[in-house]
Amino acid sequence: MTDAFYEKFQKELSLLSIDLEKSKLDKFYQYFEILVEWNKVMNLTTITEMDEVISKHFVDSLSLVKVVNDMDTKGYSMIDVGTGAGFPGIPLKIAFPQLQITLMDSLNKKVNFLNEVIEKLDLEGICAIHGRAEDLGRDVKHREQYDLCVSRAVANLSTLSEYCMPFVKVGGSFIPYKAGKIEDELAEAKHAVFLLGGKIEMTELFLLPGTEAERSLIKINKTSGIPKKYPRKAGSPSKEPLK
Numbered sequence: 001m002t003d004a005f006y007e008k009f010q011k012e013l014s015l016l017s018i019d020l021e022k023s024k025l026d027k028f029y030q031y032f033e034i035l036v037e038w039n040k041v042m043n044l045t046t047i048t049e050m051d052e053v054i055s056k057h058f059v060d061s062l063s064l065v066k067v068v069n070d071m072d073t074k075g076y077s078m079i080d081v082g083t084g085a086g087f088p089g090i091p092l093k094i095a096f097p098q099l100q101i102t103l104m105d106s107l108n109k110k111v112n113f114l115n116e117v118i119e120k121l122d123l124e125g126i127c128a129i130h131g132r133a134e135d136l137g138r139d140v141k142h143r144e145q146y147d148l149c150v151s152r153a154v155a156n157l158s159t160l161s162e163y164c165m166p167f168v169k170v171g172g173s174f175i176p177y178k179a180g181k182i183e184d185e186l187a188e189a190k191h192a193v194f195l196l197g198g199k200i201e202m203t204e205l206f207l208l209p210g211t212e213a214e215r216s217l218i219k220i221n222k223t224s225g226i227p228k229k230y231p232r233k234a235g236s237p238s239k240e241p242l243k
C-alpha cells in the first residue's frame with residue numbers, strides 16, 4: 001500500500017470519526033487494485049483515479065455511519081440493492097466485519113467481479129447474488145429478511161423504494177444514498193414510501209469529507225408489513241413509479 005493512499009484515506013475517515021486498523025486499510029487497497037484491473041476489461045466504474053476512488057467510493061460508502069452509529073458492534077443483516085462494483089456493501093463489510101451482507105445486482109458479470117473480490121480479500125459473512133430486485137423481493141428467502149437495506153445510484157426514490165422496501169423486516173430500515181439536496185424527490189416519493197409500509201424518519205445532508213460534494217442519506221423505517229402486490233413485475237417500478 002502506498003503512503004499517499006494510507007494518509008488520504010485515514011484523514012477523510014477521521015472526518016467521519018472512523019479509525020481503521022492497518023489490516024483493514026490493506027484490504028481497501030487490494031480492492032482498489034482489483035477494481036482498476038478488472039475495469040480495464042469491463043465497465044465497472046468511471047472513477048479509477050486513486051484519490052477519487054478513496055473519496056467517492058470508499059468514504060462515501062462508509063458515510064452510512066452518520067445515520068447508523070452502531071455498525072461496529074451490531075451484527076446487522078444488510079442487503080445492498082444494485083451494488084454494481086460493490087458500493088456501498090464491500091467497504092461497509094471491510095470496515096465493519098460484524099455485518100452480514102448480501103450484495104445484489106441484475107448484471108451477472110458484476111456478480112462475478114464481486115465474487116473475485118470476496119475471495120481475494122478473504123471476506124466472510126458476505127455473498128453476491130444475481131437477480132432483479134423486483135424478482136428477489138418476492139422470494140421468501142429474501143422478502144422481509146433484512147435489518148437494513150442500502151442502495152446507491154440505482155433509481156429515483158419512488159422506484160427505489162419499491163425495489164428495496166420488500167427486503168426490509170418490520171422494525172428495520174431502508175437507507176438510500178443520494179447526491180445533493182433531495183426535497184423534491186422526497187416529496188414525490190412520500191406516498192410511495194407509505195404504500196410500501198415505510199415512514200421517513202430523518203434525512204442527513206452533509207458534505208462528502210474532503211470534497212465540496214453534497215450528499216444525503218434518508219432513513220426510512222419499515223413500520224408495517226409490505227402489501228402482497230409489491231413489488232410489481234420487473235420493469236413496472238421504473239416505467240410507472242408509484243405516486
Ligand code: SAM
Binds near residue numbers: 083084105154
Ligand atoms: N451501487 C453502485 C454504485 O453506487 O457504484 C452501482 C450503481 S450503478 C449506476 C446501478 C446498478 O444497479 C447497476 O450495476 C445495475 O446493474 C443495477 N440495477 C439496476 N436496476 C436493477 C434492478 N432492478 N435490480 C437489481 N439491480 C439493478
